[in-house]
Amino acid sequence: MKDESKWQTRWPERISYGLSDAADNLVFQMMTTYLLFFYTDVYGLGAGAAAILFIVARVADVVESLIIGLMIDRTHSKYGKSRPFFLWYALPYAIFAILTFVTPDFSATGKLIWAYITYLGLGFLYTAVNSPITSILPTMTRNSRELTLLGVIRQFCGSSVQIIVAVFTLPLVALFGGGNQRQGFFWTIVVFSIISLILILNTFVHVRERFTDHEIAHQPLRKVVKMLRQNRPWIVISIVIFLFWLVTAIKNQTTIYYFKYTLHASGLVPLANSFTLSSLLGVLLIMRLTHHLSKKQTMQLGIIVELVGQLLLSGGVYLNLLPLLFAGILVNSVGNGIVVGLVSIMIADTVRYGMTMGIQAEGVLASTDDFGVNMGLGLGGLITAGLFDLAGYVPNHAQNAATLGMINLNYVWLPLVIYLLMLATLHFYNEEKMLLEING
Template sequence: MDKANVDVEKTNFVHWPERISYAASDFACNLSFGLISNFLMYFYTDAFGISAAVVGTLFLVARLVDAVDGPFWGIMIDHTHTRWGKSRPYWLWFSIPYAIFCVLTFTTPNISVQGKIVWAYITYIGVDVLYSSVNIPITSVLPNLTPNPNERVTLSTIRQFFGTAGGTIISVVALPLVQALGHGDQRKGFFLTTLIMAILSAIILLNTFANTRERVQTKNSQKALPIKTSLKALKHNWPWAVIIFINFIYWLGMQTRNQVAVYFFKYNMHAAWLTSIMLGLQLAALLTVAITPWASKRFGKRNTMLTGMLVAILGQLLMAIGAKTLNVWVIVAANIVVNLGTGLVSGLIAVMLADSVDYGEWKNGVRAEGIVTSFSSFSAKFGMGIGGAITGWILNAGGYVANHAQTASSLNAITANYVWVPIIGFALSAIALIFYKVDSFEGQMQSDLRKKHLRENAEDNK
């Protein structure tokens, strides 16, 4: 490697305080939005008094809104040019509004059933839109933190480590906190639990704003990009298309699995207290998250992620046995295997999206971090929303009735959501990965881009 490239990588090295501040953003998002993704359907059906079918439709309608709000935030980022950068300001501007809507989503006014449905639509869609405003910048800022591919994997791995920790913590403590703070009143318990998590999340996101820096400066990053120009970054951007599809179908499966867990252990296992323990087994993912930088460097990002998908499928097949026999230890083992697999997946999605930003610039001459990465949040939330809708519809079709003994058909509906829908999501993701080819030419792409950025910066300084 020539001296200029070595100097670029040294100059753009991200030190540990900033790494931690960046990673903490995902911890904050998972801490607060984890309540929504894992427990909101249960809250709506078993505490707020809305039917599963209505909730499923709400989740689908929210996804239609995402078709607009995800790209909207991406375009806004591409049009943003401040002294703080392009992505960072959104944590400053929207952390507190997002926290407020988190609390409103779990607020239960004493109104009619129709009023509750309207309230649910307004607050859920509101928090969903605002989540994008603070979550999309986590991915869009990554290509601008450093141009070094290995450093990006490190940053994304640390981010995923923190994100998994945040998701695990809320999964473990949520229901016990609801019980303790509400003294048996689930409505009060969910409200107070959300209030605590929302305040913590806002503080952490503001810290991320204060302690990160956008270093990769190009002609595009110095000015607002017209929408038409931004969209050129997507032209023939096949790596982007593959990762966006994977992000959609992977999170569809994960959402059905996570949000129906409380139903599975409450009604199928007759041991609701197991929910926190089983969701807490997400900690197993930290083991594989930790080896992701080594594995991706040794075997390539695609092969590492593909291995994770196959391991997750194996775990879900083991889960099918556990669900059939209602054997707790088989279910424990299955959860551990699934989480070991997903640990190799989640962190690499952001890295491979950052690579698609580079690919768009390399092939089309346009670097549009906002529009390219905004589809990450859109596709993930769209997948989670469709997964939520599928869950609600399957439960309704099975005859689910909240807080009652369930029929055989409703128990089968719960099992279908917990076992089989995730398998389909993981399998389709694995097939899509076959078409991801960036690893084979990444070195040449990064070399060409480094030379391009040095040349452009030299021209700007004349």
């Protein structure tokens, strides 16, 4: 399949496509960064109960990712296969986001049941509005450079919002709550959810699916499964995505605990998170880097940059040097931007590779993104909350030595190991063979 010389999209569509990820991240980043803290220190759930909730939710989300992927591949609509999901699920997603941060005055059991209902519901609806962002990409254009541009725009918008949420959530909670964190978290998520709803609907209005081969677009599941087994690049990138979100969950959720209980300076969390602004530089570098390097080589470079940043952060932690720690966050975030910015682009390549085998299953193949997100976040939440619980974590009290040691394990050492695993896994991504088949 030859690349089209003419670019099919225009800037209103490109920006609207990118804003879909911004919309999802308004809620998603608040959930990944602050929900564990909200459950333990605001809502009053035990760390052990929160750990079990996270793993149950992520197991459910793994199944839901595959279900949504199959639903996309079996959708027959005048709007296409992926696009209608933005219309159907935007409002329910916004409603459940708000309900997740509602704090009814129930008994301990009632609170836990409420958390399960709202969090599990939010997980399903997040998948329903997020999977189509990845699955629709290879149908928007057949131009490889344009696919890369669209992926970069998407990640730039998504990363920008991640940074906005990371930096401004706690100040907004303080502003809206006036000292009442329950009220502050509620009104913050209300604002984020309304904006998210508007942006998702805007995406539905402006994006288009142009390239669907109807002869191979709705194949039986047995044929899709056979193609998946043969699609080695898809398997490799799926593992890398899982590892990326695993390390992201562990680091993001531990940050507030490190600053609150180790440094006794929780007010520095917004400042520390502000250094993740550098991830935007990583995203913007993708277009230039991929002009000289393959996508695989570019992602490998991004992981190496993440490793260097994590080593600097480690030095800042153990030498008790805040400037060095902040420098580590900054460098690490550049690498994060490169890696995560390439994810949807490389998945789009695996979709096109599947088409050379006679199967267009963008829904199932794209579900690996949310599959990896959900598995990574679930296991990351389980590791963080579970280790804290084993160490004897007590909310809003001075922590024992074991808990402080677990905080350092999560914030410093586990990320170093996971970055090395990502680098080793990506070695098996055979990009050259795949592109020969796509373009041959």
